[in-house]
């Protein structure tokens with residue numbers, strides 16, 4: 001039997017001090033995919049989070065023919081994609097690709113560099129239905145031939161002649177927008193993408209591609225225009241900070257009470273989450289690159305209503321920690337998960353800890369406040385895992401959260417950073 005990572009948490013200590021917010025998972029993954037578009041030179045990515053999804057993305061980059069080096073201490077990745085030109089290697093194998101969502105972001109580089117791609121699996125958090133039809137339909141509108149091999153459950157993409165086209169997204173898909181931009185940057189002619197995503201990570205990816213020589217306008221407006229160029233150059237880029245990591249830390253301080261400085265966090269990137277936390281009783285102040293978060297533990301948290309929606313709406317990735325926090329608020333909180341149809345697996349786990357959460361479809365009512373008690377709970381996905389660690393930090397007794405791999409997919413040195421703030425959290429490996 002293999003080894004399993006678990007988080008062991010004991011509650012009761014307020015948090016204080018300084019924590020560093022990592023580089024953004026959802027920006028670095030598309031950038032690793034985008035780095036493969038450069039046929040010459042070495043791309044240097046800085047402020048790279050040391051998370052499992054990055055390891056998987058780098059394994060995938062090597063698998064398709066790039067040379068990569070991850071200098072973890074420097075949080076720097078160097079990618080040389082000059083050797084990526086063998087169509088036989090243009091395969092996203094299930095054993096790597098099915099372990100994270102960002103694998104789909106490799107398809108544009110494979111199309112441009114080798115003329116084809118075979119997708120044997122795409123993973124990511126299990127949150128209900130997560131389609132990729134906008135990606136595949138968009139590639140097809142740009143001239144690719146996309147076929148399904150239902151027997152093997154593979155998607156084959158042949159793309160010898162991509163060209164600009166007019167595209168529309170039914171909902172402003174985050175990776176969908178990034179993927180269609182990456183498919184368009186080297187396609188001759190003009191591509192227009194309507195109803196594009198506005199997330200800060202999408203804008204960081206556009207900044208990175210623009211530095212590489214891409215011609216992209218309209219980022220952040222919902223209507224993006226791309227003029228295809230002939231080649232892109234390898235450049236150096238510093239990844240923006242991770243707003244979800246910052247939100248999880250802010251909510252954890254809100255839960256335990258205390259005062260914490262989050263280095264690198266940007267209040268503007270929290271969107272509506274900032275206003276919701278303020279309504280609950282959390283104080284924020286931004287001082288340059290440092291975000292101060294404080295909550296007076298002697299004042300009860302107020303309940304909250306939240307509906308998830310694309311940026312600048314309440315981020316779905318912060319919905320789980322918000323649910324955990326709402327169990328501590330005095331009164332009834334209402335949460336509507338409007339992005340995913342299966343993102344409430346956390347409710348049962350919190351109920352094991354003494355919470356009172358009722359779920360009906362994509363709506364949940366959290367009855368607070370409850371005194372949480374430690375339990376063995378399941379991290380069904382990345383943010384469920386982080387939310388259960390948050391709950392464990394206020395619960396009486398010991399909480400064990402597993403599998404820890406899912407937390408490690410997206411939060412770097414999570415236990416160490418919380419421990420630095422005074423939290424009693426350990427990451428343990430058991431066989």
Ligand SMILES: CC(=O)N[C@H]1[C@@H](OP(=O)(O)OP(=O)(O)OC[C@H]2O[C@@H](n3ccc(=O)[nH]c3=O)[C@H](O)[C@@H]2O)O[C@H](CO)[C@@H](O)[C@@H]1O
Pocket residue numbers: 026029101102129130131132133134135171172173174175176310316317339340341
């Ligand atoms: C690696 C990465 O960046 N992951 C983030 C990205 O995921 P991801 O990019 O996969 O999420 P999307 O924005 O695409 O998904 C939003 C919704 O649109 C639907 N949809 C999407 C694409 C498609 O082709 N067809 C379709 O129907 C999905 O099923 C989902 O219900 O944005 C999500 C929403 O902010 C976040 O939770 C994820 O952390």
Ligand SMILES: C=C(OP(=O)(O)O)C(=O)O
Pocket residue numbers: 100101102123124125126317382383410
């Ligand atoms: C849903 C998430 O990630 P992914 O899209 O990578 O599964 C997340 O980051 O919470």
